[in-house]
Amino acid sequence: MNRMSDEGGIYKKMATYDKRWVYLALFAIVLYSLIRPIGMPIGISAQTKAYKTELDTLQEGDLVFSTWNMEFSGYMELKPGVLATHKIFIEKGVKLCIAFGHFEGVALPPEIFKQLKKWTDDYDYTEGEDYVIIGYVFPNEAAVAALAQDFHANVRVDWKGQSIEGTFLDEIQNAGDFDMISDYTTGLATTNLINHVVLQYGVPMVVNSIGVSVPGHLANLDAGLITALLASTRGGAELEFLINSPGPGLKSMDAFTFGHYSLIIFIIIGNIGHYGWTRRSGARERTGIR
Amino acid sequence: MSSFFKSRSAQITVLIVSFLLVFVPYFIPWGPLDWLSGKLMTIAAVTNAFTIVIAVYSQFRRSGRFINERRKGWVYHIYLLALMAIMTLSGFIFGQHAGAYEWLLLAVVTPLSSVIYGILAFYMSSAGARAFRARSPQSALLLIAGFVVLMYQAPLTGAFFPGIEGAATYLTDTFGMSVSRMFSISVSIGAIVLGVRMLTGKEVAFLGFGEGDE
Numbered sequence: 001m002n003r004m005s006d007e008g009g010i011y012k013k014m015a016t017y018d019k020r021w022v023y024l025a026l027f028a029i030v031l032y033s034l035i036r037p038i039g040m041p042i043g044i045s046a047q048t049k050a051y052k053t054e055l056d057t058l059q060e061g062d063l064v065f066s067t068w069n070m071e072f073s074g075y076m077e078l079k080p081g082v083l084a085t086h087k088i089f090i091e092k093g094v095k096l097c098i099a100f101g102h103f104e105g106v107a108l109p110p111e112i113f114k115q116l117k118k119w120t121d122d123y124d125y126t127e128g129e130d131y132v133i134i135g136y137v138f139p140n141e142a143a144v145a146a147l148a149q150d151f152h153a154n155v156r157v158d159w160k161g162q163s164i165e166g167t168f169l170d171e172i173q174n175a176g177d178f179d180m181i182s183d184y185t186t187g188l189a190t191t192n193l194i195n196h197v198v199l200q201y202g203v204p205m206v207v208n209s210i211g212v213s214v215p216g217h218l219a220n221l222d223a224g225l226i227t228a229l230l231a232s233t234r235g236g237a238e239l240e241f242l243i244n245s246p247g248p249g250l251k252s253m254d255a256f257t258f259g260h261y262s263l264i265i266f267i268i269i270g271n272i273g274h275y276g277w278t279r280r281s282g283a284r285e286r287t288g289i290r
Numbered sequence: 291m292s293s294f295f296k297s298r299s300a301q302i303t304v305l306i307v308s309f310l311l312v313f314v315p316y317f318i319p320w321g322p323l324d325w326l327s328g329k330l331m332t333i334a335a336v337t338n339a340f341t342i343v344i345a346v347y348s349q350f351r352r353s354g355r356f357i358n359e360r361r362k363g364w365v366y367h368i369y370l371l372a373l374m375a376i377m378t379l380s381g382f383i384f385g386q387h388a389g390a391y392e393w394l395l396l397a398v399v400t401p402l403s404s405v406i407y408g409i410l411a412f413y414m415s416s417a418g419a420r421a422f423r424a425r426s427p428q429s430a431l432l433l434i435a436g437f438v439v440l441m442y443q444a445p446l447t448g449a450f451f452p453g454i455e456g457a458a459t460y461l462t463d464t465f466g467m468s469v470s471r472m473f474s475i476s477v478s479i480g481a482i483v484l485g486v487r488m489l490t491g492k493e494v495a496f497l498g499f500g501e502g503d504e
Contacts, residue, residue, distance in 0.1 A: 015423075019416040026415050043448020045455060072400040073407030104403060106386055107395050142334035145312075149328040154335060160387060200316075218462060219470040234445055253445045259415070260444035264437065266419035271433070274423050 011280065014273025022266055029262050033255035042253050047229055048238035054206055054228040055085065060093040062179040063171065065203075067193060068108055069101035069139060074186035074210055075108060080236025080249025081208035082184050083115050087245055089182075090119040095168045096131035097178070101139035101188040109133050109159070115247075128158075132167050135159030139189035141196075148175035148196040176201030184208045190217075194225050208235065301497050306489055349374065435461050 058064065066086070070078055089096055100108060113120065125131065134155045137143060147154045151172045158164055171177060175197040183190055185207060198205050204227040209217050211232035220226045230239060234256060237249030294300055308330060315327045353367035377399075380391045424430035441447045442458030487493035494500075 019420065022416040022419050023412045026412060040446045041449035042445035043452060043455065045448070046459075071403055071407075073403040076404050076407060104395070104400060107392075107400050110392075138335060138338055140338055142331055142338050146328070146331035146335040149324075149331060153328070153332050215462065215466050215470045216474070219467050219474060222463070222467060234443065237445065257444045257446040259411075260440055263415050263419055264440055264444075266415075267422045267433070267437070267440075270419060270422070271424055274425070 011273045011276030014269050015277045016273070017266075017269065022263075025262050025266070026259060029258045030255040033258050034252065037251055037254045039250075040254055040257060042234075042237060042241065042250075042257075044238045044241060045231075045235070047231060048235050048242065051206060051228040051230045051235070052088075052239060052242050054204070055088050055092075058089070058092050058094050058180060062092075062094045063168065063177065064089060064094050064096050064180045064182055065175070065178045065197075066096050066098045067101065067137075067181065067183045067185075067189065068098065068105055069183060069185040069188035069190060070105075070108075070210075071102045071186060072104040072107050075111075075184075077210050077233050078184050078186075078208055078236065080233055080240055080247055080252075081230045082112060082236070083247050084236055084239040084243055084245065084249070085182060085184075085206075085208065085230070086112070086116055087119050088243060090116065090123050090125045090130075093123065093125075093130070094179075097169060097172070098131060098133045099135065099137045101137060103136060105136060106159070128162075128167055132164055132169055133159045134164065134169075137189075139192065141192050144189055144192035145196040148200060150174060151177075174201065175203060178203050181205040182208075185213065186210050187213055194220065198225055206230070298491070298494060298497065298499055302489070302491050302494075309485075309489060346374065346378070435465065 066089070068075075068082070075082065086096075098109070100106075119125065127133070135158065137147060137155075143154070151169070151174060155164060155169075175181075178197075181193055181197055181203055183193060183205060187210075190207065190209075193205065197203050205225075206228040207217055207220075207226050208230040209232065214229070214231045217226065217229050221229045230236065233249055233252060236247075237253050237256075240247045240249045311323075311327050311330050315323045350371060353371050355361075356364045356367040377391075377394060380388075380394060384390045386392075418436075422433050422436055424433050438454065439458050439461055442454045447454055484493065488496065
């Protein structure tokens with residue numbers, strides 16, 4: 001038994017390292033980078049530039065349906081993109097109709113508008129006049145389709161129970177009256193919005209998606225179903241850079257970079273160990289450890 | 291009368307009529323049909339909202355069984371039901387904008403939700419680090435592709451090696467996207483097939499019928 005465990009030596013240790021080393025390294029790197037940010041340069045992707053260009057097409061008074069289809073946890077990843085995009089909306093003076101597709105969304109408006117207070121104060125952007133929060137909209141196909149077809153049959157009050165009559169939402173009869181859909185998503189309702197708003201009424205839709213959903217949305221982007229895509233925290237940080245308004249995204253980019261590099265280092269260590277161990281001793285076949 | 295509504299053919303007829311009312315207006319835009327279709331979808335949306343009551347009821351029944359039979363983890367079910375009751379009652383009694391409900395949401399639910407999400411990053415990193423092994427020529431190719439995309443995802447890399455964007459974009463726009471499209475197309479075709487089976491009465495389990503039931 002001892003002989004077997006000794007076989008492979010350093011290579012075996014490298015190939016079969018304890019996963020807790022990964023946890024520890026990642027935790028230490030992320031924590032240190034957040035406490036002591038270096039402010040490393042970042043590259044701006046063409047995708048984020050295209051997203052910014054799409055937002056720049058909006059004019060003052062345009063109606064944007066901002067759908068916060070995320071849990072509070074997902075918001076932590078999308079926060080930079082949410083804040084940077086809404087700063088653009090406020091600066092441009094577009095009218096925002098805000099809905100959320102998760103019950104935790106109730107916690108989002110106070111948190112987000114607290115972060116945007118400087119912008120709402122500077123541009124005198126007020127609830128009821130410039131933006132209305134209609135609150136929770138069931139994120140399933142039937143509810144999204146119904147809302148898209150007859151807005152006022154499904155929404156009569158805002159999230160505080162006050163009537164939406166007399167607000168700019170009077171102009172909305174169906175989803176085709178919106179000038180843009182701005183979706184922030186962990187996966188809730190986005191496909192339904194594409195099916196019932198984009199395909200049915202031809203409203204342009206931009207998406208800020210969490211990292212794991214990006215490959216799926218790339219296909220939508222390529223097919224023209226969405227007009228622009230902002231990818232995860234990194235996309236948000238790039239947008240912060242483009243609008244010259246540093247926020248949580250740029251602050252987290254050091255941790256983001258070092259986190260990725262640490263993962264790459266662990267992959268390299270594992271592969272060197274795997275190669276050396278299998279080549280030198282053939283222990284994998286004898287021990288059955290793969 | 292009630293036996294008529296419980297019958298398989300009556301329920302499938304309702305299904306077919308509902309389907310046609312929503313489906314046809316996409317191809318034949320006609321005012322009255324659009325109106326009817328919209329009303330039906332609004333009714334479905336409102337009915338859907340009430341399913342949350344069924345979900346709560348089902349969870350209480352399920353957890354009740356766990357607790358009664360003292361199955362593994364039954365204590366957690368007591369905890370779950372207590373929290374569900376506290377959140378529901380505080381929402382109903384004080385309202386969703388009252389201090390009590392907001393405190394529970396902001397001080398308990400949202401931090402825990404974020405913690406669970408944060409922990410996932412550790413699991414994913416660890417699984418990724420240990421799974422990416424060049425065990426065969428195919429997995430070596432996967433490893434190289436993963437390496438390029440990971441390097442590109444680290445924002446600093448793009449600042450010093452702008453060329454990596456082209457390589458990573460090529461991989462995601464070709465191999466990644468084709469897989470993504472294949473998945474979407476498969477799911478869509480599967481959904482269409484399931485829909486046809488439901489409409490033709492070949493799939494009736496969702497109506498609560500077994501095979502051969504009328």
